[in-house]
Amino acid sequence: MKIRHLGISNIELASAVSSKDKLKRFDFQIMAVMHMLSERMLKGLNEQVTKELFSAYFYLGIAAYFKDSGFEGFSTWMEAQAEEELGHAIRIYDYVFERGGKVELYKIEMPKQEFESPLKAFEAVYLHEVGVTESIYKLVEIAQEEKDHATYQFLQWFVEEQVEEEATAKAVVDKLKIIGDHPQGLFMLDRELGTRVPRLRGLLIQTKE
Numbered sequence: 001m002k003i004r005h006l007g008i009s010n011i012e013l014a015s016a017v018s019s020k021d022k023l024k025r026f027d028f029q030i031m032a033v034m035h036m037l038s039e040r041m042l043k044g045l046n047e048q049v050t051k052e053l054f055s056a057y058f059y060l061g062i063a064a065y066f067k068d069s070g071f072e073g074f075s076t077w078m079e080a081q082a083e084e085e086l087g088h089a090i091r092i093y094d095y096v097f098e099r100g101g102k103v104e105l106y107k108i109e110m111p112k113q114e115f116e117s118p119l120k121a122f123e124a125v126y127l128h129e130v131g132v133t134e135s136i137y138k139l140v141e142i143a144q145e146e147k148d149h150a151t152y153q154f155l156q157w158f159v160e161e162q163v164e165e166e167a168t169a170k171a172v173v174d175k176l177k178i179i180g181d182h183p184q185g186l187f188m189l190d191r192e193l194g195t196r197v198p199r200l201r202g203l204l205i206q207t208k209e
């Protein structure tokens with residue numbers, strides 16, 4: 001039986017173990033069929049891993065602000081969002097490995113941790129997500145230019161996710177604009193958003209116990 005794409009039989013493969021030349025040829029052929037990520041695509045994906053990690057840090061900074069301000073529900077929502085961003089980073093991290101690429105992690109900047117009001121904090125979230133969407137779109141364009149169909153396909157999940165991320169943030173901004181400074185409205189929205197459950201936090205606390 002031939003190994004798919006390689007044109008090498010199992011017997012040849014076995015003998016290759018004892019033959020350096022054949023091993024080299026085998027390595028080369030694996031590289032050829034793996035459709036490696038281009039340098040540009042790899043750099044873009046690695047930068048996105050860092051951007052997603054920053055997103056987690058960004059949300060945690062806002063969670064801390066809300067917790068400090070007595071808005072437990074908003075804080076919980078932000079924590080859940082921070083966890084989701086970690087998931088996004090890992091999704092890309094895994095994909096780079098899967099495609100035979102080398103993951104490179106870059107420096108993460110300090111997130112903003114003070115806001116004038118809940119509205120300003122959620123406006124910052126909305127603007128942040130718009131920026132992430134632009135970044136994902138740039139990656140999609142690179143994938144198209146590099147004719148990297150697999151990465152193009154992989155990124156479609158993120159394209160859809162960003163539609164949801166922007167819409168969710170915008171909906172909260174709109175509600176906060178209607179509520180204005182009314183304590184009762186803020187209290188109700190805080191309670192509503194607090195129903196979102198951060199999953200990782202629960203696991204970490206269980207582990208500690």
Ligand code: FEO
Nearest residue numbers: 052085088132165
């Ligand atoms: Fe991973 Fe909120 O974008």
